[in-house]
Amino acid sequence: MSDPLLELDDVYKSYGEEQVLSGVSFEMDAGDVDVVIGPSGSGKSTMLRCVNRLTEINGGDIYLDGDCITDADTDVNELRKQVGMVFQDFNLFAHLTALGNVTLGLRKVRGMDKATAQEQGYEHLEQVGLLDQADSYPAELSGGQKQRVGIARALAMDPKLLLFDEPTSALDPELVGEVVEVMRDLAAEGITMLVVSHEMGFARSAASDIIFLDDGQIVEHGPPEQLFQNPQAARTGEFLSRLETAHEEE
Amino acid sequence: MQPLPLQSDWAFVAGNLDLLFDGTVFTVGLTATSILLGFLLGFPAGAIEVYGRGPLKRAVETAGVVLRGTPLLVIMILLFFGLSVSSSAFVTATIALGLRSAAYQSQIFRGALQSVDEGQLEAARAIGMGRLQAIRSVVVPQALRRSVPGFQNEFTIVLKDTSIAIVIGLGELLTVGQNLYQGGQSTAALEIFLTVSLIYFVLTFVTNRSLDYVDDHFSIPGGERA
Numbered sequence: 001m002s003d004p005l006l007e008l009d010d011v012y013k014s015y016g017e018e019q020v021l022s023g024v025s026f027e028m029d030a031g032d033v034d035v036v037i038g039p040s041g042s043g044k045s046t047m048l049r050c051v052n053r054l055t056e057i058n059g060g061d062i063y064l065d066g067d068c069i070t071d072a073d074t075d076v077n078e079l080r081k082q083v084g085m086v087f088q089d090f091n092l093f094a095h096l097t098a099l100g101n102v103t104l105g106l107r108k109v110r111g112m113d114k115a116t117a118q119e120q121g122y123e124h125l126e127q128v129g130l131l132d133q134a135d136s137y138p139a140e141l142s143g144g145q146k147q148r149v150g151i152a153r154a155l156a157m158d159p160k161l162l163l164f165d166e167p168t169s170a171l172d173p174e175l176v177g178e179v180v181e182v183m184r185d186l187a188a189e190g191i192t193m194l195v196v197s198h199e200m201g202f203a204r205s206a207a208s209d210i211i212f213l214d215d216g217q218i219v220e221h222g223p224p225e226q227l228f229q230n231p232q233a234a235r236t237g238e239f240l241s242r243l244e245t246a247h248e249e250e
Numbered sequence: 251m252q253p254l255p256l257q258s259d260w261a262f263v264a265g266n267l268d269l270l271f272d273g274t275v276f277t278v279g280l281t282a283t284s285i286l287l288g289f290l291l292g293f294p295a296g297a298i299e300v301y302g303r304g305p306l307k308r309a310v311e312t313a314g315v316v317l318r319g320t321p322l323l324v325i326m327i328l329l330f331f332g333l334s335v336s337s338s339a340f341v342t343a344t345i346a347l348g349l350r351s352a353a354y355q356s357q358i359f360r361g362a363l364q365s366v367d368e369g370q371l372e373a374a375r376a377i378g379m380g381r382l383q384a385i386r387s388v389v390v391p392q393a394l395r396r397s398v399p400g401f402q403n404e405f406t407i408v409l410k411d412t413s414i415a416i417v418i419g420l421g422e423l424l425t426v427g428q429n430l431y432q433g434g435q436s437t438a439a440l441e442i443f444l445t446v447s448l449i450y451f452v453l454t455f456v457t458n459r460s461l462d463y464v465d466d467h468f469s470i471p472g473g474e475r476a
Contacts, residue, residue: 105377139472
C-alpha cells in the first residue's frame with residue numbers, strides 16, 4: 001500500500017499558554033478533498049498553516065508523500081512549492097496584474113523564462129475563467145475574481161496539495177458561488193484539497209471526508225453522509241444545526 | 251515719522267547673476283550627491299530596522315537616533331575639523347548631509363515597508379519564495395511607491411540645508427547671496443534674498459513636480475495613490 005499524501009501524526013501547537021492543537025491526527029490520499037469545519041477558534045486555520053509551515057508545530061509529525069516535513073532540516077521553500085495555499089483575504093500581490101500574480105512564482109521560484117511563464121499563466125487564468133482579466137490589477141477586481149486569481153496563483157505552481165483557508169469568508173454572499181464553482185471543478189479534476197470552510201454546499205457535494213475540529217481536537221472525521229445525517233458525537237450535531245440555522249437566517 | 255523711501259537695486263542682482271548661477275549649481279550638485287548617499291545608506295538601514303535582528307539592527311537604530319538627534323552644523327564641523335574625513339569640503343559636506351539624510355530616509359522606508367500588509371509577504375513565502383526574495387520581489391516594489399511623498403519632503407529639506415555647508419567654507423547659493431551684500435558692495439540685501447528664495451522655490455517646485463510624475467507613472471491602477 002502506498003503512503004497517504006498527507007499525514008498528521010499527533011500534532012500539537014500552542015501559543016504560549018494557549019493550546020491551539022492538542023494531538024491532531026488524520027490522513028488523506030491523493031485526490032481526496034477534505035473539508036475542515038469547526039467553531040471559530042477551534043484551530044482550523046492553524047492546522048492548515050502547519051501543513052505548509054507558515055506556522056511551526058510544537059509536537060508530533062507531518063508527512064507529505066511519505067516524507068516528514070516537520071524535521072528541522074526540511075527546506076520549507078521546497079515544501080511550499082509542493083503545497084499551494086489560498087488565503088481568506090486573497091493576499092494578491094497588489095503591484096502586479098492578475099497574470100503577474102500567477103507568473104511570479106513560475107519565474108522567481110521555478111526559474112521559467114517570461115514567455116513560458118506567461119503561457120502557463122494564461123492557461124491557469126483560463127482554468128478559473130479569468131482570461132479576460134489577465135491585465136487587471138487586484139484593486140480593479142471584485143472579491144470573487146480576486147479569489148479566483150488567488151486559486152490560479154496557487155495552481156500555477158502545480159502543487160501536490162492545495163490548502164484553502166476559508167476561501168469564501170471574506171466574500172459578499174453573491175460572489176461566493178463563482179469561487180465554489182471553481183473549487184468544485186478542481187475537485188472533479190482530482191486535485192488534492194484540504195479546505196477550511198463552512199460552505200456546506202461544497203462540503204456535501206465535493207468532500208471525500210469532513211473533519212470536525214473543536215478545541216484543538218478532531219471530534220469527528222468521516223464522509224459527509226455520516227457527519228450530516230448521522231453524526232456520532234453530540235458536539236458535531238450541535239455545531240451542524242447551529243451552522244444550518246445561521247445559514248437560513250442569511 | 252516718514253517711511254523710508256523704498257529703494258530697489260535689481261540692477262545689482264542682474265549684474266551678479268553669474269555668481270548666483272554658480273551657487274545654484276553647487277547647491278544642486280551637493281543636494282544630488284547627498285540624497286544619493288542618503289538613499290544608498292538609508293534604504294538598507296530602513297529594511298534592517300524592519301526585518302533585521304540582533305546587534306546589526308541595534309547598531310543601525312542607534313546610529314539613526316544619534317544622527318537624527320545631532321544638529322547638522324555639529325555633524326559637519328565634527329567631520330571636517332574634528333575627524334578630517336576628507337580634505338575636500340564638498341566631500342565632507344556630502345558625507346554629513348548624506349548621513350543625516352540616511353537617518354531620515356531610513357524612517358521613510360521603514361514606515362513604507364511596515365505599511366505593506368503582512369499577508370503580502372506570507373503569500374510570497376507560500377509559493378516557495380525565500381524571505382529575502384519575497385521582500386525584494388513583493389514588499390519592496392510596493393514600499394518604494396509609498397515612500398515617494400516622504401521622499402519629496404526629504405529632498406526639500408536637504409536642498410535647503412546645503413546652506414549649512416558654509417561652516418566648512420562651501421559657497422553654495424545662499425552663501426553666495428550673503429557674500430554679495432556683506433562685502434559692502436551693495437545694500438541690495440532684500441533683492442538678493444528674494445532672488446535666492448525664488449531660485450530655491452523653482453528647484454523645489456521642479457523636483458516635487460518630477461516626483462509627482464514618478465508617483466503617477468508608477469501608481470498601481472485601481473489602487474491607492476502612493
